Amino acid sequence: MxxxxxxxxxxxxxxxxxxxxxxxxxxxxxxxxxxxxxxxxxxxxxxxxxxxxxxxxxxxxxxxxxxxxxxxxxxxxxxxxxxxxxFKQNLIRVNKAVIAWIFIGFGGLSLLENSADYLQLSIDFNILYKIIVSAVFVIIGIRILIGKPKEEV
Known part of the structure; x- marks a missing residue:
């Protein structure tokens, strides 16, 4: 058995x-x-x-x-x-800058790869979706790099 x-x-x-x-x-x-x-x-x-x-x-x-x-x-x-x-969590905490640059790189690469689609005169939902998502990745990466502003007491 x-x-x-x-x-x-x-x-x-x-x-x-x-x-x-x-x-x-x-x-x-x-x-x-x-x-x-x-x-x-x-x-x-x-x-x-x-x-x-x-x-x-x-x-x-x-x-x-x-x-x-x-x-x-x-x-x-x-x-x-x-x-x-x-993936261990301390790996993610320690390498915030690396993760931020990965986000920025992915968003930028997505914008570059799909740039021919962006230059078309007609805009459809798929192109708009890719532009927005790519921009969000870049913005998230920049926010991670900058970090939260420290509050003054």
Missing amino acids: EERTLKKRKMGVYILSFLPGLGHFYLGLMQRGLQFMLLLFCAIFMTHMVEMFAFFIPIIVFYSYFDALQYHSKYRENEELIDEPV
Whole structure:
């Protein structure tokens, strides 16, 4: 009976891991699974804005797949599964400037890549959407760089 549940669990991990994060959810690694799902959906969104980001989608899918299989191997060997995040929060706090420049770079790259569409005489919703989202990314990056103004007491 024990071996049968291990096989069932293994098959479930194999099948569910095709969508990044689901295999981790199945193993009880909620934080790690959520981060992989968010990475995938962010990459899909960014690909809609800048087509060259499609390069990251297979990388995320395969890395998540093999990561889930590696955690399943630890599960089969009765090792304790620790739900470690893919990105540690102190990494994000320490590198605010890097994150800000990533936002600015993505927004600027999106504006440049789609500049031919912006120069058309007719404006449709898709072009307007891309302009607004690109500008929002640049503004968010600038706000992160500037930071909150300190209140004087």
